[in-house]
Amino acid sequence: MTSFKKELERIQEIVESDDTEGLDEVFNIEEALENSISVANLKQDFFVLESLEKCTHQPRAFGTRFEKWIIVDRKDVYVGKNDKSTQTRAGTQLFLTSVNQITKSVDIEGWDYSLPQPTIALYEKVAPNGKYYKYQLIDGRHRWFATSEYAQFPAALISAESPYRLRSAGAILNNENPKFRKRDNTPDDVKLMIHEGIECGEIESNKESIIVELRTNYPFTKTKNRPQFAQQILKEIGIKSKFEDYDYSSVKKYLKEEFNEGEYAIGGVLDSKGRIGFMIPFGREKNEVWGYHLLQKSIRENPNTEHYVIGYLSSGEGVTIQPSSDNIQELRDSKGNYLTKSINNNRYFVGLKEKGEFKEPQQLWLPQDNIGGESAGNWY
Secondary structure, X not given: OOHHHHXXXXXXXXXXXXXOOOHHHOOOHHHHHHHHHHOOOOEOOOOOHHHHHHHOOOOOOOOEEEEEEEEEEHHHEEOOOOOOOOOOOOOOOOOHHHHHHHXXXXXXXXXXXXXXXXXXXXXXXXXXXXXXXXXXXXXXXXXXXXXXXXXXXEEEEEEEOOHHHHHHHHHHOOOOOOOOOOOOOOHHHHHHHHHHHHHOOOOOOOHHHHHHHHHHHOOOOOOOOHHHHHHHHHHHOOOOOOEOOOOHHHHHHHHHHHOOOOOOOOOOEEOOOOOEEEEEEEOOHHHHHHHHHHHHHHHHHOOOOOXXXXXXXXXXXXXXXXXOOOOHHHHHHHHHHHHHHHHHOOHHHHHHXXXXXXXXXXXXXXXXXXXXXXXXXXXX
């Protein structure tokens, strides 16, 4: 048993969760790695090149090219610890539970060549630790540590059109895939890679370019609110998007930051002034129909109470007409008119109106047109 594996077992007794934050206080990953490589009796000739070539699908990541399958000597591969060239996760970098699961699987069942394999690229330079390496690890960090008893390592050798695309391959290859047992990338991991892409000029610093990057390379990340996620990415680097996007959480945050506590409410509850507030995201028919239904139900149950709708125009997939500074007022007018029409076409509400017992709901639009000068704290 290698010194690294012994160390890993010791740490597993200390760390009860997958979160390895603060792991440096327990042991040094890179030092343990070097110790494991220096052990003389590592297992030899365990991995089979022919099985890689016959059974494994080639890795695919935007801007990269598959070169060949290779069984590489472990000592020739630079893994590193926090080096940007080998690490693409924003948070926890090594999950001990995953390492142990892979180790046990290999011990019992052998190496599974039908699964995606680790990925490496040419490095051919001296690493930060002062040693020369021919290759660097791009993807497969958990599998690397799980196979520390073996002198060789199975991998796909890839090349890339740019250093950034080589690096982003490590994140793309961790995209969600229910067929395979692995640690999927997180929204924070994706955000980290897009920030770096903007910084090096590979991705333009606008919402449209970020959405294209998400759709192309991270198809399972924030699929329902890509525009809002892209907007968040831009805000974190000090760039304000042309058109403001919202979701339920950001609306709640906006109301809390811009108004007195309880001054406005969403979700069909009373605010501090005794009014009942709803939030409707306009643009997707399902959301609108459900919002109208809840609003009308509340008016029936509370005919003498003032109601209002806090609305915003949705963008992204599933929205027929994408909102912009050019059409925002037209879209708002059409949605507001539809709300009024749906109320006026309801016999029950018409009857209440005739008796003077009906208070028509007010439509409040969140500020979204940053180009047009709409500002926080105001309704439109």
